[in-house]
Amino acid sequence: MKYIIRRIKETDPQRVLCLTSIGLDGEAVDQVTFTPKPEVIIHEGDLFATSEVHYREKNFLSEVLWVSAYRTALGRVVLSRALEKGKVKLSGPSTLSGLKELMKVAKKQGTDLFLLDGALSRRSSASPFLCEGVVLATGAALSLNFKEIIRKTLHHVRLMNLPIDPMANHIEKFDEGIWLIKKGVFEKLPYRTLLGDTSAILDHMKRGSKLYISGSLTEGFIKRLVERKLSEGTTLVVKDHTKIFLSPESMDLFLESGGRLMVLRSPNLLAVTFNPISPQGYVLNSGAVLTALKKALDVPVIDVMEGEKIGQRKTL
Secondary structure (H helix, E strand, C coil), X not given: CHHHHHHHHHHCCCCCEEEEECCCECCCECCCCCCECXXXXXXXXXXXXXXXXXXXXXXXXXXXEEEEEEEECCEEEEEEEECCCEEECECCCCCHHHHHHHHHHHHHCCCCEEEEECECCEHHHHCCCCCCCEEEEEECCCCCCHHHHHHHHHHHHHHXXXXXXXXXXXXXXXXXXXXXXXXXXXXXXXXXXXXXXXHHHHHCXXXXXXXXXXXXXXXXXXXHHHHCCCCCCCEEXXXXXXXXXXXXXXXXHHHHCCCEEEECCXXXXXXXXXXCEXXXXXXXXXXXXXXXXXXXXXXXXXXXXXXXXXXXXXXX
């Protein structure tokens, strides 16, 4: 996020940004890895949204524009305009509904570009039902093994590029739950998610079935589907890639056994960023990873640390 902000300010300093995070950003020490973390700098005139707790901790002048009616674990969310440059901790809404409300308010306050920083293992912020564009971040924090970084990154991009179901506009109107679609007939099954009785759900299916799942698509369901030889000709439809929790192996198993996987919406992947420095301070030789990713992807692949002084660190 700091890289994007810096580039925007270099090319178009008058552009009004609104910054927030679905997790916590700007703290001195990461709450997960307990390692140093980059500070978040707010520029004069830009907007930012953070919790009441972290809003009180800032040490620069700002104008409060809006305060949410709901509370997070750190209090209500405060949307403000910076009246001078300063450092801030960002801890915004943690739900999609909260983010959508914040984005709507920020737009009315003159925001030109809304930047939402995601969080480790929380994919919901990259949903095409929320964002117009996504930047996928990968690097040494994912793994210190070159092949593993490439494998996991390309798998995630493959999920983001899944085909859109021809009936997506119609299916989007369905209630939450699991729907069986047979010859143009839509039947809502008496199950809210796949985490209930998997066998009972599969009992409703035959080879060539089409199933819409509004919740998460899990490894366990895929394995049981294949074991019962129901995958051939079967189409599974989910809202978007953030609802799919499958390993590359499970996904290949389903597709190679004749299944199809589709979504209602696909994200607009703008770029993939690569950070060769792990939270523990190890630095990867990024050449091989960047070459492989650039060869496999048709979007820009950017080393965010290229040209930066990375100091005395442990290089792999």
